[in-house]
Amino acid sequence: MLPVYIIIGVVVVLAIILFILYNGLVRLRNQVKNAWAQIDVQLKRRYDLIPNLVETAKGYMKHERETLESVTKARNLAQQLSSAGAGERAKAEGELSSVLSRLLAVVENYPDLKANQNFLALQEELASTENKISFSRQFYNDSVLRYNNKTQMVPSNIVASMFGFKASEFFEVTLTAEREAPKVSFT
Amino acid sequence: MLTIGMGALLILIGYFLGLAFDSAITGLVIAILLWVILSLVAYFQGDSILLSMSRAKKIKRDDHPRLYNVVEEMKIASGLEKMPNIYIIDDPALNAFATGRDPNRASVAITSGLLQKLNRDELQGVIGHEISHIKNRDVLLMAMCGVLLGTIVLLAWYGGRFLIFGAAGSRRSSSSGGGGGATIIILVVALVFMILAPIFAQLIYFAISRKREYLADASSALYTRYPEGLASALEKLGASTGQLKSANKATAPMYIINPFRKKGMKASDLSSTHPPISERIRILRAMSGASFNDYDQAYSQVHGGKGVVPAASLAAATVPIATVKLEGEAGEPNEIQRARETSDVMWRLSNYTTIECDCGAKLRVPPKFKEPRIKCPHCGRTHQL
Numbered sequence: 001m002l003p004v005y006i007i008i009g010v011v012v013v014l015a016i017i018l019f020i021l022y023n024g025l026v027r028l029r030n031q032v033k034n035a036w037a038q039i040d041v042q043l044k045r046r047y048d049l050i051p052n053l054v055e056t057a058k059g060y061m062k063h064e065r066e067t068l069e070s071v072t073k074a075r076n077l078a079q080q081l082s083s084a085g086a087g088e089r090a091k092a093e094g095e096l097s098s099v100l101s102r103l104l105a106v107v108e109n110y111p112d113l114k115a116n117q118n119f120l121a122l123q124e125e126l127a128s129t130e131n132k133i134s135f136s137r138q139f140y141n142d143s144v145l146r147y148n149n150k151t152q153m154v155p156s157n158i159v160a161s162m163f164g165f166k167a168s169e170f171f172e173v174t175l176t177a178e179r180e181a182p183k184v185s186f187t
Numbered sequence: 188m189l190t191i192g193m194g195a196l197l198i199l200i201g202y203f204l205g206l207a208f209d210s211a212i213t214g215l216v217i218a219i220l221l222w223v224i225l226s227l228v229a230y231f232q233g234d235s236i237l238l239s240m241s242r243a244k245k246i247k248r249d250d251h252p253r254l255y256n257v258v259e260e261m262k263i264a265s266g267l268e269k270m271p272n273i274y275i276i277d278d279p280a281l282n283a284f285a286t287g288r289d290p291n292r293a294s295v296a297i298t299s300g301l302l303q304k305l306n307r308d309e310l311q312g313v314i315g316h317e318i319s320h321i322k323n324r325d326v327l328l329m330a331m332c333g334v335l336l337g338t339i340v341l342l343a344w345y346g347g348r349f350l351i352f353g354a355a356g357s358r359r360s361s362s363s364g365g366g367g368g369a370t371i372i373i374l375v376v377a378l379v380f381m382i383l384a385p386i387f388a389q390l391i392y393f394a395i396s397r398k399r400e401y402l403a404d405a406s407s408a409l410y411t412r413y414p415e416g417l418a419s420a421l422e423k424l425g426a427s428t429g430q431l432k433s434a435n436k437a438t439a440p441m442y443i444i445n446p447f448r449k450k451g452m453k454a455s456d457l458s459s460t461h462p463p464i465s466e467r468i469r470i471l472r473a474m475s476g477a478s479f480n481d482y483d484q485a486y487s488q489v490h491g492g493k494g495v496v497p498a499a500s501l502a503a504a505t506v507p508i509a510t511v512k513l514e515g516e517a518g519e520p521n522e523i524q525r526a527r528e529t530s531d532v533m534w535r536l537s538n539y540t541t542i543e544c545d546c547g548a549k550l551r552v553p554p555k556f557k558e559p560r561i562k563c564p565h566c567g568r569t570h571q572l
Contacts, residue, residue: 031266038263121252128256135264138412143266 021159028147032168035140039171042132043082043093049129050075050100053122057103060113067103074099090172097130137171144168193335193391197222200339200384203377204346218342225334230327234286234294243274243296244536251275251532254302257310258295261318264410271295271321275302277533281427284442285317286326293321299533300427303525305420312407312417316443319406325399332392339388347381396460401495404467405482408474412508414482418471425464466490478506542570 054068061068078092104123113119148167151160159165201218248255251273258273267290274296276282281301287293295317305313320326408414424444445461466489473485483494520528534541538554546566560569 035266042263124252124256128253128260131256131260132263135260135410139264139266 017155018159021156022163025147025150025156025160025163025165028143028150029165029168032140032143032147035136035143036171038136039133039140042129042136043078046096046126046129046133047075047079049122049126053119053126056116056119056122057107057113060110060116060119061106064103064106067099067106071096071099071103093133097133100126100130141170144170193332193339193388193395196384196388196391197335197339197342199380200342200346203380204342204349218338221342222335222338225338226331229330229334230288234288234292234326237284237286238274238294238296241276241296243276244533246273246275246532246536250535251302251528253307254297254310257307257314258318261311261314261410264315265318265322265406267293267318267322269293271318273297275299275529275532275536280446281424282442282444282446283313283317285320287321288327288330289324290321293326295321299529301424303522303529304423304427307519308411308413308416309420309423311411312413312420313443315407315410316403316417319403319410320399323399323402323406325403329396329399332395336385336388336392340385343381343385347378393460397462398495400461400467401470401482401486402497404471405479405496408471408477408482409479409506412477412506414471414474414477414508418468421464421468421471425468474508476506477508481506540572542572544568544570 050071054072057064058068074092074096078089078096081089081092104127107113107123150156151165151167197218201216204217205213246254254275255273259270262270269291271285271287272294274294276296276298278298279300280298281304283295283297283301285293285295295314297313301313302310404417407417411417421444442461444464445459469489470482470485473488474481475484479496483496486494486496531541534551540552540554542550542552542561544550544563544566545568546563548563548565550561550563550570552561552572556572558572560571562569
């Protein structure tokens with residue numbers, strides 16, 4: 001009689017471990033999904049802000065037509081590619097970030113524009129959205145790293161392969177283009 | 188570990204207190220009951236008590252977009268699910284704190300003084316520190332430890348008096364036979380313990396609090412990827428001398444710096460809820476990357492000894508520090524503009540109406556003012572309300 005109880009005990013313990021590992025994987029996978037959605041929310045917010053910003057700036061920045069046009073163009077391109085693959089999309093968004101920071105640097109040259117309350121509010125929103133994009137990307141990549149580690153490490157990798165948890169892709173942006181945005185100074 | 192130590196202290200003190208009643212169990216029951224009641228109060232009411240005590244005013248996105256945005260940025264970076272409530276405390280002292288029993292019911296509060304003193308990067312560092320208190324559930328931990336400490340102090344105070352005045356009389360009549368000597372020894376031990384227990388409990392409490400501060404600094408650096416922001420904010424905080432009017436001892440661990448700090452605190456100070464600011468700054472500046480590992484190494488380097496970050500959260504990944512912050516300096520308001528902006532918000536939150544007169548004067552109309560128009564005291568123009 002006793003061995004039967006031992007076998008039942010072992011099976012129950014194994015089942016509990018399986019549940020815990022499985023739930024852990026599901027939680028991480030959902031975290032990755034949510035983090036991805038958060039990036040999307042912020043990128044969309046940026047598409048919405050740019051036309052307003054360009055419209056407000058247009059009246060003041062008569063000599064920056066090209067810069068303004070390139071911002072609009074980059075925005076439209078990024079929006080078109082928003083359903084494309086991660087790689088292509090990241091490239092378009094990186095390009096948009098870099099033209100935007102160029103625009104915000106040029107603004108320094110227009111004191112009237114800088115005094116415009118509406119513009120200042122838009123600028124704060126845009127700068128913050130840029131931050132939110134990079135923070136949500138940061139959190140997404142951290143989540144992907146944790147999730148991928150779990151799917152590859154013993155013992156959760158066994159559960160992962162049993163139930164088809166696949167490793168996720170990182171969201172890499174061509175960092176050089178974005179971080180080394182040209183700093184224009186007017187001294 | 189330390190928390191368990193504090194719990195053990197509480198149980199021991201209950202046991203000794205029980206000796207005064209001739210039954211250890213009664214004492215234990217009293218100790219645990221008191222702790223449970225106080226914990227429940229702290230758990231369900233802690234944040235609203237704290238916020239109303241410090242007269243904090245809740246703000247919405249439109250009241251202060253920059254503060255709201257910075258909090259949202261840190262919320263995203265930390266992966267917090269719900270946006271915490273944001274409060275401003277109208278006080279020129281420089282401080283900030285976080286509260287709320289779980290990450291879904293959390294609040295961050297900042298003094299108006301600090302809000303106008305910090306630039307955006309520094310604000311981000313401070314908010315990152317507070318958000319990580321929320322994320323790491325430090326608010327709950329410190330509330331429970333604080334209640335534990337309070338219970339120990341309370342019981343020891345009453346227990347000590349019981350043993351001296353109450354028990355001495357009753358004991359003489361009840362234990363007439365042998366074993367009187369042993370009882371006296373136990374009583375003396377109990378009395379000494381009653382005196383020492385609160386002191387130990389306090390030291391343990393401070394040690395836990397300091398550990399959580401280091402962890403919050405490390406997390407802030409990780410979230411912002413920019414330890415210099417917090418370091419330079421701490422520098423500004425350290426240079427100020429004003430004490431927060433509304434702070435009290437129980438809420439001290441939740442602030443970014445110790446609200447009762449005195450000038451020239453020693454680096455090895457055991458009786459403080461916060462590590463010395465200068466040391467926190469040196470650790471942040473010694474970081475070679477932004478990960479927990481880097482903070483741990485910087486801590487060992489500055490402080491000596493082992494690191495402070497719990498081993499479980501040490502990830503092997505290398506995290507570079509952001510060298511160029513993404514937002515340009517273009518839109519950054521200077522300190523005077525920030526001071527104006529903050530005072531505008533504070534007036535508005537007190538339901539004052541602001542009218543900007545053409546002569547450049549700003550009229551603050553109190554909510555009690557019922558006249559349809561008001562005259563500018565500077566140039567004499569009349570304004571419609």
